[in-house]
Amino acid sequence: MVSVSQPKLPIINMDDLKAGNEYWMLTCDKVTRALEEYGCFMAVYGRVSKELDKEVFDSLETLFELPTETKIKNTSDTPFYGYLGPNKTRPLFQSMGIENATSLDHVQHFTNLMWPSGNHRFSENIHSYANLVSELETVVKQMVFQSYGVEKYYESYDKSSTTYLLRVNKYKPAKIGELNVATTSIHTDKSFFTILSQNHVNGLEVQTKDDKWIPVEFLPSSFVVMASDVFMAWSNGRLRSTRHRVMMNGQEDRYSIALFTFKKGITEIPEELVDEEHPLRFKPFNHLEFIGHHSKSPLYVDERAIKLFCGV
Ligand SMILES: O=C(O)CCC(=O)C(=O)O
Numbered sequence: 072m073v074s075v076s077q078p079k080l081p082i083i084n085m086d087d088l089k090a091g092n093e094y095w096m097l098t099c100d101k102v103t104r105a106l107e108e109y110g111c112f113m114a115v116y117g118r119v120s121k122e123l124d125k126e127v128f129d130s131l132e133t134l135f136e137l138p139t140e141t142k143i144k145n146t147s148d149t150p151f152y153g154y155l156g157p158n159k160t161r162p163l164f165q166s167m168g169i170e171n172a173t174s175l176d177h178v179q180h181f182t183n184l185m186w187p188s189g190n191h192r193f194s195e196n197i198h199s200y201a202n203l204v205s206e207l208e209t210v211v212k213q214m215v216f217q218s219y220g221v222e223k224y225y226e227s228y229d230k231s232s233t234t235y236l237l238r239v240n241k242y243k244p245a246k247i248g249e250l251n252v253a254t255t256s257i258h259t260d261k262s263f264f265t266i267l268s269q270n271h272v273n274g275l276e277v278q279t280k281d282d283k284w285i286p287v288e289f290l291p292s293s294f295v296v297m298a299s300d301v302f303m304a305w306s307n308g309r310l311r312s313t314r315h316r317v318m319m320n321g322q323e324d325r326y327s328i329a330l331f332t333f334k335k336g337i338t339e340i341p342e343e344l345v346d347e348e349h350p351l352r353f354k355p356f357n358h359l360e361f362i363g364h365h366s367k368s369p370l371y372v373d374e375r376a377i378k379l380f381c382g383v
């Protein structure tokens with residue numbers, strides 16, 4: 072009997088890693104191959120405790136129950152980075168953005184807008200969560216640089232050269248009998264990296280190289296680590312920027328958290344990643360200018376956007 076197996080995301084254990092030992096080297100290789108083949112993988116990462124995870128996701132329920140006039144106070148200078156309410160194309164979706172979420176001051180600013188009489192616990196939890204998840208991003212990035220033998224450039228991509236946007240999302244299920252709307256359209260992220268987590272309700276789907284869709288089933292203590300357009304460009308097209316979407320088909324609310332990372336200053340493709348087989352595909356560019364440009368005129372929502380912006 073021929074069995075047609077459903078493709079699955081690679082699962083990589085990211086706990087107990089120590090730079091330089093044999094297990095680290097093996098994991099570097101696995102991480103880079105996964106990002107080349109799928110653009111993403113499921114990271115098992117126990118540093119975010121079950122208690123913290125539960126408190127954070129419980130607090131999102133309370134956050135989205137706030138009145139709309141409070142939620143719209145979440146604004147940003149960058150279009151689409153603040154509160155997004157339900158609209159005609161996405162009637163079941165709401166989202167809020169916490170800029171610089173690894174800084175306690177910035178999280179507190181957001182919290183004070185939402186709860187003027189204070190919610191210290193929320194600030195502390197979100198701040199810890201963002202920092203723990205950002206550490207996973209740091210390790211994965213270091214591994215890829217090491218795998219390609221270009222560690223010498225890592226310093227200008229480290230934490231001090233990165234900004235973080237924590238976006239929290241709520242997806243309501245369609246009512247029985249209603250048309251099941253695709254909840255987000257197919258896109259790639261405009262970040263460097265995106266790290267995703269969710270409550271117990273699945274819905275994320277990622278597209279493979281041969282255009283199949285993988286429905287992602289999150290494991291306990293796991294995060295989906297995704298290379299986005301800017302990391303793909305930095306790697307001169309070696310890494311994939313994963314096309315993905317969210318499809319809701321259950322009857323429960325889905326909450327997800329995305330930590331998007333952005334590179335400050337100029338991104339330049341390391342000369343070591345340019346050769347006859349891989350001619351230069353992207354000119355040096357400024358990530359934040361790409362974001363500004365893209366949010367004003369989003370001609371494409373997939374990886375064609377960055378090709379248009381700085382492709383050779
Ligand atoms: O909710 C998710 O799992 C994915 C969200 C997403 O793709 C995005 O915010 O760019």
Ligand SMILES: [Fe+2]
Nearest residue numbers: 258259260315
């Ligand atoms: Fe996305």
